[in-house]
Amino acid sequence: MSHLDLEQLREKVDAVNLEILTLINERATVIQEIGKIKEKQGVNRYDPLRERHMLNLLKENNNGPLDQKTVDHIFKEIFKSALDMQEEDHRKALLVSRKKKAEDTIITINGESIGDGTPSFIFGPCAVESQDQVSKVAEAIGAKGLKLIRGGAYKPRTSPYDFQGLGLEGLKMLKAAADQYKLAVVSEIVTPHHLEEALPFVDVVQVGARNMQNFELLKAVGQINKPVLLKRGMSATVDEFINAAEYIIASGNSQIILCERGIRTYEKATRNTLDISAVPILKQETHLPVFVDVTHSTGRRDLLLPAAKAAIAIGADGVMAEVHPDPAVALSDAAQQMDLNQFDDYYDALMKFMKQYEFKM
Ligand code: PEP
Ligand code: MN
Numbered sequence: 001m002s003h004l005d006l007e008q009l010r011e012k013v014d015a016v017n018l019e020i021l022t023l024i025n026e027r028a029t030v031i032q033e034i035g036k037i038k039e040k041q042g043v044n045r046y047d048p049l050r051e052r053h054m055l056n057l058l059k060e061n062n063n064g065p066l067d068q069k070t071v072d073h074i075f076k077e078i079f080k081s082a083l084d085m086q087e088e089d090h091r092k093a094l095l096v097s098r099k100k101k102a103e104d105t106i107i108t109i110n111g112e113s114i115g116d117g118t119p120s121f122i123f124g125p126c127a128v129e130s131q132d133q134v135s136k137v138a139e140a141i142g143a144k145g146l147k148l149i150r151g152g153a154y155k156p157r158t159s160p161y162d163f164q165g166l167g168l169e170g171l172k173m174l175k176a177a178a179d180q181y182k183l184a185v186v187s188e189i190v191t192p193h194h195l196e197e198a199l200p201f202v203d204v205v206q207v208g209a210r211n212m213q214n215f216e217l218l219k220a221v222g223q224i225n226k227p228v229l230l231k232r233g234m235s236a237t238v239d240e241f242i243n244a245a246e247y248i249i250a251s252g253n254s255q256i257i258l259c260e261r262g263i264r265t266y267e268k269a270t271r272n273t274l275d276i277s278a279v280p281i282l283k284q285e286t287h288l289p290v291f292v293d294v295t296h297s298t299g300r301r302d303l304l305l306p307a308a309k310a311a312i313a314i315g316a317d318g319v320m321a322e323v324h325p326d327p328a329v330a331l332s333d334a335a336q337q338m339d340l341n342q343f344d345d346y347y348d349a350l351m352k353f354m355k356q357y358e359f360k361m
Contacts, residue, residue: 031082095249096286105287110184112147115289118360120318124150126333128170134177136325142181150186156210163331175201192220212244222251231259258290262297271299279314289317
């Protein structure tokens with residue numbers, strides 16, 4: 001074969017490549033049109049029977065030299081590319097996405113603007129245990145001029161034999177304490193059945209890590225007109241977390257605060273592994289405010305301050321941490337809650353850090 005022949009053949013290959021490129025793009029355009037029609041009809045985009053039919057048609061008409069396995073493989077990739085393209089369109093269209101809404105969502109609760117560029121704080125006990133307990137914590141929070149108190153009344157516990165929370169009675173105690181010091185209540189709801197009875201006593205409904213993919217609960221809190229604090233599931237990817245928020249917003253509630261609370265890894269030095277990089281990722285991908293729960297992520301009192309500094313430095317909209325008047329006798333999370341003196345020191349140190357490095361306050 002002469003040199004010239006080789007050149008000519010290469011040119012021919014280039015021309016064939018371009019022809020294939022034109023054709024697969026033409027195919028993609030047709031698939032997009034089909035996608036639009038299917039969306040209107042509410043039909044599923046992926047249709048295995050249709051794919052089988054297309055592969056059979058190719059097999060009947062394949063005269064070689066490529067064997068059928070190779071042809072199937074190539075066309076499976078072409079089919080997949082069209083589906084991927086539509087998935088990308090859908091991802092861009094998520095209601096929680098920055099691509100959908102460029103401006104930050106700001107949620108104002110009790111005069112506190114969450115997501116406005118200045119960090120917000122949520123403190124309070126792991127669980128509501130008594131009127132006296134929550135009142136002491138509420139007083140300490142109010143004394144700092146803060147606006148929010150947390151406390152679990154319906155506790156999702158690993159063991160059914162552990163303290164399950166005081167339920168509605170506990171919520172009433174928390175609400176009374178909050179009212180006395182002009183605070184708003186953040187509390188977890190674990191089932192749609194409790195929403196109605198709980199709502200008069202709760203200002204921000206927390207959906208806990210164990211319920212991040214409780215889709216019926218997500219849809220239910222999507223129908224209320226109070227903010228939702230959605231915690232990341234302990235084994236949830238960022239993408240799954242974002243989709244959980246999408247359930248809420250798709251049901252009509254756009255007042256969502258995302259909360260990174262650590263994920264399960266092989267590391268045992270901390271209770272969970274604080275996925276600090278999730279914060280800027282969530283800020284980039286969504287328009288929602290992002291909190292960091294330093295208590296449940298670290299599970300260590302000595303790490304609450306460094307973790308909070310990291311959260312603020314990386315751009316979190318706020319920090320959550322647990323405070324109890326006497327953590328040693330707490331009915332849950334005794335090892336990591338701060339007592340009231342530690343709370344004072346912690347808050348002072350954090351404010352000093354923010355001043356020193358000129359964070360907006
Ligand atoms: C909580 O904040 O009370 C709690 C139970 O946390 P998580 O759902 O993140 O475990
Ligand atoms: Mn706790």
